[in-house]
Amino acid sequence: MSPGGEGRDAPLTILMVEDNPGDAELLRLSLEEGAGSNDASGAANAVVLHAERVSEARTLLASHPVDVVLLDLSLPDARGLDTVARVRDAAPHLPIVVLTGLDDEALAVRAVQAGAQDYLVKGAVTGRGMWRAVRHARERQRLVEAARRATHARDVVLGVVAHDLRNPLGAVKMCAAALASQESPDASQVGELAGVIRSSVDLMERIIRDLLDVSAIEAGRLAVDPEPTSVAAVLALAHELAEPLAAERGVTLALRSSAGGVSVNGDGARLQQALGNLLGNAVKFTPRGGRVTLGAARTDDGRAVRFEVADTGPGIPPEHLPHVFDRFWQARETRRGGAGLGLAIVKGIAEAHGGAAGVESASGAGARFWLTVPVSD
Numbered sequence: 001m002s003p004g005g006e007g008r009d010a011p012l013t014i015l016m017v018e019d020n021p022g023d024a025e026l027l028r029l030s031l032e033e034g035a036g037s038n039d040a041s042g043a044a045n046a047v048v049l050h051a052e053r054v055s056e057a058r059t060l061l062a063s064h065p066v067d068v069v070l071l072d073l074s075l076p077d078a079r080g081l082d083t084v085a086r087v088r089d090a091a092p093h094l095p096i097v098v099l100t101g102l103d104d105e106a107l108a109v110r111a112v113q114a115g116a117q118d119y120l121v122k123g124a125v126t127g128r129g130m131w132r133a134v135r136h137a138r139e140r141q142r143l144v145e146a147a148r149r150a151t152h153a154r155d156v157v158l159g160v161v162a163h164d165l166r167n168p169l170g171a172v173k174m175c176a177a178a179l180a181s182q183e184s185p186d187a188s189q190v191g192e193l194a195g196v197i198r199s200s201v202d203l204m205e206r207i208i209r210d211l212l213d214v215s216a217i218e219a220g221r222l223a224v225d226p227e228p229t230s231v232a233a234v235l236a237l238a239h240e241l242a243e244p245l246a247a248e249r250g251v252t253l254a255l256r257s258s259a260g261g262v263s264v265n266g267d268g269a270r271l272q273q274a275l276g277n278l279l280g281n282a283v284k285f286t287p288r289g290g291r292v293t294l295g296a297a298r299t300d301d302g303r304a305v306r307f308e309v310a311d312t313g314p315g316i317p318p319e320h321l322p323h324v325f326d327r328f329w330q331a332r333e334t335r336r337g338g339a340g341l342g343l344a345i346v347k348g349i350a351e352a353h354g355g356a357a358g359v360e361s362a363s364g365a366g367a368r369f370w371l372t373v374p375v376s377d
Contacts, residue, residue: 018070080111214348235295251286277346292310
């Protein structure tokens with residue numbers, strides 16, 4: 001079970017780290033006593049593990065799924081804030097409730113400031129109070145994790161904006177400076193510099209649009225307008241739009257379909273966006289002389305059409321496959337520009353249509369990306 005459990009009422013696993021046998025038994029009895037209170041979510045069939053030392057606790061944390069730790073601050077192999085630091089080092093995302101004596105309450109407060117989520121004073125603990133502390137600790141840890149994820153997402157977005165907008169902005173600045181430095185530039189030079197500016201602005205607009213799309217996908221608000229849409233027409237346009245890039249890269253772009261007479265319930269513009277992202281990636285990672293194949297076929301149950309883009313590129317290592325549809329993710333050794341949003345958008349578009357997206361690949365054997373869209377009634 002992961003920290004926080006699979007649900008509010010899922011049975012909890014509590015690790016109690018207490019070296020005093022009498023205190024350990026009283027704590028266990030308090031847990032049993034308060035199991036029927038409103039605060040005791042997950043108390044039914046709760047499992048209590050016991051360790052007398054931090055070293056034992058770290059071993060248990062490495063071998064057992066634990067939801068919360070009840071941690072004494074005075075143990076044979078650790079005292080004070082060191083106990084919190086060593087447990088957090090072993091399980092940094094696990095909620096901790098520290099246990100302290102009446103004369104050590106100030107230390108317990110410092111322990112909370114150091115990363116514990118709550119504290120209990122031994123000798124003044126009721127069963128209900130203990131379960132309330134457990135519940136609050138888990139809720140606070142969830143909030144901490146949510147804040148950490150939000151901060152990380154913000155930092156990633158800022159990094160993407162700073163990195164991926166820097167090059168096109170630099171190009172615009174350079175072209176503007178070149179135009180400003182010449183009193184009467186000839187028309188051909190003006191046209192060339194204007195072309196660079198236009199391409200750079202197009203790239204910046206695409207990055208901004210992708211960021212907005214990903215935000216809409218995560219909020220469940222990606223706009224799609226499904227209607228009966230010809231599979232043959234979708235494939236023909238996607239092939240036509242990708243052909244210039246493939247020719248420029250020296251890659252053969254083939255078209256194969258067994259669903260030409262079928263219509264899907266799809267948003268044509270969004271499907272072009274998804275297939276364009278897949279084809280752009282495939283062409284980018286396929287070496288000159290290689291082949292990219294765009295195709296479509298009905299699924300085995302006949303309820304959907306599976307669009308595919310297969311390439312003869314280097315393939316994707318198995319350890320990378322679970323991450324390829326994550327936003328902003330790119331393998332460090334294969335990063336070739338872009339914000340790393342294209343595949344996340346493909347997945348979001350497929351799911352917004354009631355379909356799915358996936359990939360099949362192995363190192364050195366190319367890759368096959370696909371998305372499914374329901375057939376039109």
